Amino acid sequence: MAAGAAVETKPKRVRKARPKAPPCANCETPLAGAFCHACGQKAHLHDKLSHLVEEFAEGIAHFDGRLWRTLPLLALKPGRLSREWMAGRRVRYVAPLHLFLFAVFLLFLIPNFTGRHLFNFGDTPAEAANNTALWMDNPDGTRTEIEPDDLEAITGGQELAPPVATLVHMVAKLSKNPQYYGYKMEALAYKLSFVTVPISVSILWLMYAWRRRFSLYHHAVVSLYGLGFVALLLAFSSLFTGGWAIALNLLILLVAPVHVAVHLRGAYGSGWVQTILRTLVLSLLTAVAFGAFLLGVVFLGLTG
Numbered sequence: 001m002a003a004g005a006a007v008e009t010k011p012k013r014v015r016k017a018r019p020k021a022p023p024c025a026n027c028e029t030p031l032a033g034a035f036c037h038a039c040g041q042k043a044h045l046h047d048k049l050s051h052l053v054e055e056f057a058e059g060i061a062h063f064d065g066r067l068w069r070t071l072p073l074l075a076l077k078p079g080r081l082s083r084e085w086m087a088g089r090r091v092r093y094v095a096p097l098h099l100f101l102f103a104v105f106l107l108f109l110i111p112n113f114t115g116r117h118l119f120n121f122g123d124t125p126a127e128a129a130n131n132t133a134l135w136m137d138n139p140d141g142t143r144t145e146i147e148p149d150d151l152e153a154i155t156g157g158q159e160l161a162p163p164v165a166t167l168v169h170m171v172a173k174l175s176k177n178p179q180y181y182g183y184k185m186e187a188l189a190y191k192l193s194f195v196t197v198p199i200s201v202s203i204l205w206l207m208y209a210w211r212r213r214f215s216l217y218h219h220a221v222v223s224l225y226g227l228g229f230v231a232l233l234l235a236f237s238s239l240f241t242g243g244w245a246i247a248l249n250l251l252i253l254l255v256a257p258v259h260v261a262v263h264l265r266g267a268y269g270s271g272w273v274q275t276i277l278r279t280l281v282l283s284l285l286t287a288v289a290f291g292a293f294l295l296g297v298v299f300l301g302l303t304g
Contacts, residue, residue, distance in 0.1 A: 070094040074229050078259060079266010082222050086267075096224035100197070103231035108190040110238045116245065118189065118238075119182040119301075185301035192297065197223055199289045207278050208268060222267050230256055257283050 023029060024036035024043070031043045070093045073081040085093060094102070111117045200223035201216060208214050233255070237248035257279055264282075265275040 066094045078263035082267040096221050100224045100228040103228040104193045106235040107231045119185040189297045
C-alpha cells in the first residue's frame with residue numbers, strides 16, 4: 001500500500017432508538033412484553049365492541065375447556081383432581097371455588113325452569129286459602145278466616161309457652177302461603193350456601209388434625225370440590241320429575257358416600273380402613289350439619 005494513501009473506513013451503523021413502550025395502563029409499570037409483569041394486565045387493550053364480544057367468547061371457551069377436563073376427574077378420580085390442584089398444576093382445571101359457585105348457581109337456577117323447587121310445600125296460595133287450620137268455625141255455622149299473627153284465635157284462647165307459640169305461629173304462616181315462604185327459604189338457602197364450606201372444612205380438620213402437612217387450605221380444596229360434586233348431582237336430578245327424580249335422589253344417597261371415600265383416600269393418601277371410618281364419621285356429621293342448616297333456613301324464612 002502506498003504511503004499516504006487514504007484508508008477506507010466503513011461508516012459506523014447508527015442504531016435507531018426503539019420507541020419507548022407505554023407503561024401499563026393499570027399500574028403504570030414499564031412494560032416488557034405482552035403482559036404486565038407486576039399486575040398481569042394485557043399490554044394491548046381493546047376498545048371496540050367487537051373485541052369485547054371476542055373476549056367474552058374466549059373466556060367461555062377457556063372455561064368450557066377447563067370444565068370438560070375437570071368434570072371427568074371430579075366424578076371418577078376426585079382425589080387426583082385435588083392433588084393436582086394442591087401440587088400447583090392448576091391452569092388446566094376449574095378452580096375449586098369457581099366450581100362450587102358454578103354448581104350452586106345451577107342448583108338454584110334449574111328449578112326456576114322445571115318447577116321442582118328445593119322447598120316445595122305442595123299447596124298453592126289458592127289451595128292454602130281453604131286450609132281449615134286458618135279458619136274458625138262460628139256458632140251460626142259460618143267460618144271466619146284467622147290471620148297467622150292471631151295466636152289467640154288459632155289456639156282457642158289457650159296460653160302457650162313462648163317456644164311452642166313461636167312454632168305454632170310459624171306453622172300458621174307456612175299454611176297461609178306455602179309457595180311464598182318456599183321461595184323465600186330457597187333464596188335464603190342460596191345466599192347462605194357458603195356456610196356449608198367452613199362447616200365441611202372444620203370437620204375435615206378435626207379428622208386430619210394429626211397430619212400436620214395438610215393445612216386448612218388443603219381441606220378447603222377437598223371440601224369445595226366435594227360439595228361442588230354433590231351440588232351438580234342435585235342440580236342434575238332436579239331436571240327430572242316423578243319416579244325418575246326419586247330414583248336419582250336415592251342413587252345420590254348411595255353414590256355420595258362412595259365418592260367421599262374415594263376422594264379422601266386419593267387426596268390424603270390414607271388406607272382403606274381409615275378412609276372408610278372417616279367417611280362414616282364425615283357422613284354422620286355432615287347429615288347433622290346439613291339438617292341444622294335446613295332448620296336454620298326454615299326458621300329464618302318464617303321469622304325474618
